[in-house]
Amino acid sequence: MIGRLLAPSIAAIALLPALSGCGSAEPAAPPPLTEEALAAVTADAGAPKDQLARQIDDLFTAQGFGETRAVVLYADGKLAAERYADGYDADTRFVSWSMAKTVTAVLIGMLVADRLLSLDEPAPVPLWQRSGDPRADITLRHLLQMRSGLRHTEAGDPPWESSEVRMLFLDGRGDMARWAEEQPLEAEPGERYEYSSNTTVILADIAARALTDSTDPDERREAVASYLRQHLFGPLDMDSMVPEFDASGTMIGGSLMHATARDWAKFGEFLRRKGRAPDGQQLVPSRWVEAMTQPSPTAPFYGFQIWLNQPVPGSTDQHALFPDRAPHSLFALNGHLGQYVLVSPEQRLTLVRLGHSTSAERVPMLQKAADVMALYPER
Numbered sequence: 001m002i003g004r005l006l007a008p009s010i011a012a013i014a015l016l017p018a019l020s021g022c023g024s025a026e027p028a029a030p031p032p033l034t035e036e037a038l039a040a041v042t043a044d045a046g047a048p049k050d051q052l053a054r055q056i057d058d059l060f061t062a063q064g065f066g067e068t069r070a071v072v073l074y075a076d077g078k079l080a081a082e083r084y085a086d087g088y089d090a091d092t093r094f095v096s097w098s099m100a101k102t103v104t105a106v107l108i109g110m111l112v113a114d115r116l117l118s119l120d121e122p123a124p125v126p127l128w129q130r131s132g133d134p135r136a137d138i139t140l141r142h143l144l145q146m147r148s149g150l151r152h153t154e155a156g157d158p159p160w161e162s163s164e165v166r167m168l169f170l171d172g173r174g175d176m177a178r179w180a181e182e183q184p185l186e187a188e189p190g191e192r193y194e195y196s197s198n199t200t201v202i203l204a205d206i207a208a209r210a211l212t213d214s215t216d217p218d219e220r221r222e223a224v225a226s227y228l229r230q231h232l233f234g235p236l237d238m239d240s241m242v243p244e245f246d247a248s249g250t251m252i253g254g255s256l257m258h259a260t261a262r263d264w265a266k267f268g269e270f271l272r273r274k275g276r277a278p279d280g281q282q283l284v285p286s287r288w289v290e291a292m293t294q295p296s297p298t299a300p301f302y303g304f305q306i307w308l309n310q311p312v313p314g315s316t317d318q319h320a321l322f323p324d325r326a327p328h329s330l331f332a333l334n335g336h337l338g339q340y341v342l343v344s345p346e347q348r349l350t351l352v353r354l355g356h357s358t359s360a361e362r363v364p365m366l367q368k369a370a371d372v373m374a375l376y377p378e379r
Helices: 010-021 035-039 049-061 097-113 140-144 163-169 176-182 197-211 217-233 261-272 286-292 359-373
Strands: 067-075 078-084 257-259 331-335 339-344 349-356
Touching: 035 049, 049 067, 049 078, 049 359, 067 261, 078 261, 097 140, 097 197, 097 217, 097 257, 097 261, 097 286, 097 331, 097 339, 140 197, 163 176, 163 197, 176 197, 197 217, 257 261, 261 331, 261 339, 261 349, 339 359, 349 359
Parallel strands: none
Antiparallel strands: 067 078, 067 349, 331 339, 339 349
16 A cells, blocks of 8 residues: 555655545543542642642543542652542541451551560461361461461352351351361461461451450450550551451451541551651551561562562463552552552552452553552652
């Protein structure tokens, strides 16, 4: 076709200007930003206001991302943007789903710092301490890195066959930790990674046992709740945080905590500061946060109950984050249906996105979150 157009023909030459214009129309300009979109960005956002407002607006209005209900962005320790969908506001408590796991990991770190628990000794689960029980080799580190070896299947087909559903809603719901702890080994402790909400409930049970000898559900519940209020939620001014407990008094530390988007951002900022409160108080040792964000030996994308932006050489699976678009030091709290607290220490950013996205929608939605973060340079 190109050869014919270039043939020495007066008619063909005359057509060239018209042909060159075909298909070269300028792309349609995006619609003007609404007052709502512009109002979401603060005057001291640390990025071009219109660009930041546009990217955040896309999270709420563009097709294919699911339903975004809240976005809170901190840049360099200051509020840079905040926006809510209709029906939600700064006082709405949002369910954590699996973001709760990271809170549980911080609780365990505090108890290790208090010398009430030990990271690399056998996990203090009474059921596993009987003579000859191979589960006695499971350590706290194994549990934190999701490599206990226990037979926990997070997703089942049909869904009610999954360990998570059975524990939360069926035969395990009355005493979730006991149900999770009763499961046999299917691999050697430490041998392989398997994501499991059951594992985090075991960690929550261990925390309760470290704080009280009582088996009374109310006393177990109060021991954990008061410790978290005094040592974590209070100093961080996370007044909205409400963890749920099962009938035995065990915190449902793998999936059910409720807090405002602002308080989820405060928790992300606390981790970005390596365990320090805004007033400088060290709530958990900085070395614990460093340990949390180190890759597991069996899963480079996972640390202590937290997701890492580390590449996985040779893997063809969809990455949980976006290592090709952000620093590898970035880490995240991830929850079912698209709950995220994305923390990038090198960019001094914490981005909270809460809402409802299917598995397919989460992939492009995360790329849009990466677009937001890309407006800030690495430091």
